[in-house]
Amino acid sequence: MASSSSSTTKTQTLDSTRLFLTALATFSHQPNPPQLSFPPIPSTFPHSKLIPKTRFSVDAFRHAGDHSVSYFLSHFHSDHYGGLSPNWAKGIVFCSQTTARLLNEVLKVSSLFVVALPLDEAVVIDGCEVVLIDANHCPGAVQFLFKVPGLNGKFERYVHTGDFRFSGLMKSDPFLCKFVGSDAIFLDTTYCNPKFVFPLQEESVNYIASLIETAGGEYKSSVKNVLFLVATYVIGKEKILLEIARRCNRKVHVDAQKMAVLRVLGYGESGVFTEDECESDVHVVGWNVLGETWPYFRPNFVKMKEIMVEKGYSKVVGFVPTGWTYEVKRNKFSVRSKDSFEIHLVPYSEHSNYDELREYVRFLKPKHVIPTVGLDVEKLDSKHANKMQKHFAGLVDEMANKKEFLRGFLLGSTEVGNNVENESNNGPIEGMDQEKEAMPSDKDTVHMELSSSLQEPDPQNPMVLNDEEAEKIIQELRDCLPTWVTQEQMLDLIGSSGGDIVESVSNFYERETEFHEQVISSTIAVSESQTSSLCDSGSIPKGGSVKSSPYESTDVPSSQEYISLKPRNVIKSGISPGKRARNTNNKVNKKVKLNSKLDSRGPKQLAITKFFSKVLPDVQETPEIGSMDEQNLKDESLLHDDTKSYRDEIDQFLQIIDGTESLESYAATILRKTNGDINEALNIYYCNREVRSGKNEAGLVVDSGKMKPTADSSVEVSLQENVKTTVLSLPPEKYNPTEDACWSCGQRAPYLHLARTFDLLEDEKGKIKATSMLCNMFRSLLALSPEDVLPSVYLCTNKIAADHENVELNIGGSLVTSALEDACGTSRSKIREMYNELGDLGDVAQACRQTQKLLAPPSPLLIKDVFFALQKIR
DNA sequence: GCGATCAGCT
């Protein structure tokens, strides 16, 4: 292990093997063990914790072994340092100064094995440059920036975020800026789902501090009145305490154990914290003292009373700074209270939210995103990781990936795709890529493919291919191109590339990319002119909506503010804050439930499929809700008998959701649905209540059966009856392209045809099934309106939203509006007017249909219209 | 018998 000294003179250069051997010798009082070579890294090693082409692992102490002595720890939380213990002697732990102190003093890890690295300073470890930058998580938490020597003097760059909360300041970090376009980013995907809604930390801190200020006034130790309890864990969320102390001008009481940790963190002498209970009425308590937080919050008023009595107060106000909260109400965070006890659930997250994650990825434009948090990241990574990665489709460096994809093709591998792991053998350290189950013929294959695909075609005579060759090439192309590409198109590609497969695929993706980029850029231009604020989750919408929001006791912005920054509410600009708020209330969670992916294009576009699925009968959208509603109405009389056994669950459910008897039958219905499983029921409830609550301003859940105008539902029913929406999912042999299509031969194909397919695809997980549906879709087009095939292909290939790749058309608001004009036969100004009134395009469409006494579906948009409209906005 | 891991609880 030669420690290659870097070209820079000043940088500290470390050799973990040498460090380790020295430490081990001291630790075990033995002469240096003869450790000359490392065994291969086990194939079971989670790749989300391994930096490619190195023996560096991050937060992977449970997986420690002989294969490495270089371990990195991002921060001091047990789920990350798990595996470390006082006897740790398996390698060197690199971490921040603060984390190092915590390891030594709290976890009692021998300092021999801990190497503290400075922040914002490059060091070279085993030939790789490493920089630690702040992660905005807990004290001492860092992100690691790795620069790994690669081929021909180039470096591969990797960002490992550890746990982090994105901050706009990161964009101007000089070290991080050098990692734009990294090979991969290992991302803290804890809240990588739009359903987790939480505000800026400042807002939450503000909320708490304001409440203490107003409710508690200045603290005087003589008057024991209101006791404030703040739930925290060992490390983390200190900012809240510091801010309370600063804003409310008082100390914060902590127990000796917490104080010890705080001293390590350097807050010991700050005067902010005290171990003397009498010095403060703000006391820090353990995480679950005020109630259990998972899977949903259940207050523990009994415990609160004990504490109140014990400490001699007459009222207790508790704060639980939870990672997120389901219930972000109009103007305040969720409060539970009983007698003289109050518990405020304050969303306070030290992880990035969905928008922040996307913003970070958008900023870094890495070639790959590797989720580090989530179910099974360690095991079945591909499935989960893919799902996560889709959230960042369009933000990653697609072009680089395509090149890599092509390179993989060139090398004869069809699965290069998202594989970041070592594919070649050229890292600074030898023998690193045993990870893939040894494929002895691997290298041979590479050379063979190289020669066959590059040298075989005769440049003079490109088109002379016998059938067998042609068939072979088409088959290979089929493997490389998306499934919807027709044989004809493939022949076309082959023809224009002189029979060169690589060229064909390359051309294909270049064209696609070009098309995609043009569409995207024009769409952005269109929607930016219509939108007040994009992307920046921290910004406040212009137009004074903060001030005019019905905000009461504190100056924390309404929860609407951060919800309203989410997509969907983009089309309007001159919309009043009230409308805006209501719209968000009604729609955001619906979107979340239906497909979280909708967000992922950012707040720039609407998906036309969604638009259609709202206008058209909507069979798949909310099957659970639909059927529940029916049941709820029909089975009203059965309710009491049927649900007796769930009596307790219903009560508990109602208590948890803060509900009244009016919700009882709904609760019963959900619980019956879930066989009494409260967790599941709550999940359903929280996912759906915004949908169900319809126009209800207060956000209360009311039986939607009673809310919906009857006319509305009857329209839906009648439409549902006379439209066969699922024929496309028939197996290919049963689907009749001419008879099962929704239009007839010679006519131009309606967009409805695509929209239905997209809708079906949305819920279809099986690839084969999905392919067959698309196939059916194209068969009808080919049979009835061949001229619509090409536009359809383009409409299908346009990448729209994460999880909707090649599935959903994503276009700007103005196009949707024109679509509406066509579909509803009304004017743009009328639509705008109605939009302002109703707050949602879907509602507008509904209304249009009602004013037209719509008995038939709206006149379908034709595929060509959509396609041309799309071209127009280029 | 020990440490690592897990279920359950706070």
Add this chain to the structure above:
DNA sequence: CACAGCTGATCGC
């Protein structure tokens, strides 16, 4: 679904 972490039971070398 997945904010942290402790404890005691269980697994496994």
